[in-house]
Amino acid sequence: MGECERVAEEIYQVGGSDLSDPNDAAAFVVKCGADLVMIDCGAGRAPEALVENIEEAGLSPQDITTLILTHCHVDHIGAASYFRERYGCSLVAHALDADAIESGDPTLTAAGWYNTTLPKTTIDRRLREADESIVLGADQLHCLHTPGHTPGSISVYVDRSGSRILFGQDIHGPFSREFGSDVSQWRLSMQKLLELEADILCEGHFGIYRPRDRVERYIRGYLDQHQE
Numbered sequence: 001m002g003e004c005e006r007v008a009e010e011i012y013q014v015g016g017s018d019l020s021d022p023n024d025a026a027a028f029v030v031k032c033g034a035d036l037v038m039i040d041c042g043a044g045r046a047p048e049a050l051v052e053n054i055e056e057a058g059l060s061p062q063d064i065t066t067l068i069l070t071h072c073h074v075d076h077i078g079a080a081s082y083f084r085e086r087y088g089c090s091l092v093a094h095a096l097d098a099d100a101i102e103s104g105d106p107t108l109t110a111a112g113w114y115n116t117t118l119p120k121t122t123i124d125r126r127l128r129e130a131d132e133s134i135v136l137g138a139d140q141l142h143c144l145h146t147p148g149h150t151p152g153s154i155s156v157y158v159d160r161s162g163s164r165i166l167f168g169q170d171i172h173g174p175f176s177r178e179f180g181s182d183v184s185q186w187r188l189s190m191q192k193l194l195e196l197e198a199d200i201l202c203e204g205h206f207g208i209y210r211p212r213d214r215v216e217r218y219i220r221g222y223l224d225q226h227q228e
């Protein structure tokens with residue numbers, strides 16, 4: 001598989017369909033002082049490939065203290081129990097998606113659709129606010145509640161070296177009654193993301209977008225496709 005990709009200063013993409021396993025959505029690590037924060041972790045079929053990519057970036061997987069789960073779909077979070085058990089990191093997810101993750105609900109997590117199962121795991125921190133931060137030393141990772149694709153979808157952003165980096169997984173959808181999707185909530189969520197004026201967008205399946213006007217065009221393109 002491919003090599004990890006540097007996104008910005010001490011931020012790397014370490015998982016994805018070309019980087020770790022064809023089933024994996026994108027996964028990222030953000031170095032925050034001595035801590036490593038991971039954002040999503042792939043489908044769980046090849047977590048060792050992500051570990052290798054983290055090491056290849058010159059980072060130690062032992063330093064992963066926090067794993068943020070952007071939503072409950074198995075292609076994004078299938079390796080959550082692997083990382084929690086192996087590295088002792090705490091799992092963070094929005095309260096509205098946490099039950100599905102903890103129980104491994106085959107429909108809500110799309111595990112049935114992917115012909116797999118989601119190993120049960122405990123969520124250590126349930127987010128409940130519209131904007132909740134994870135603060136590690138000088139770094140602040142904002143977790144915005146951006147419902148739409150699923151009820152508990154979150155988008156994460158961090159400001160680093162003058163750039164705003166947004167991790168917006170599955171902000172394109174898809175929308176399905178089975179997932180509890182809500183297009184009118186999603187439109188409000190996308191407005192929130194546009195207001196951030198992010199310089200770099202790390203998407204879940206379609207790569208990394210920059211600069212700012214391309215990020216904006218990407219989000220507006222989907223808003224145009226899904227009018228009310």
Ligand SMILES: [Zn+2]
Pocket residue numbers: 071073149170173
């Ligand atoms: Zn999804």
Ligand SMILES: [Zn+2]
Pocket residue numbers: 025073075076170204205
């Ligand atoms: Zn996805």
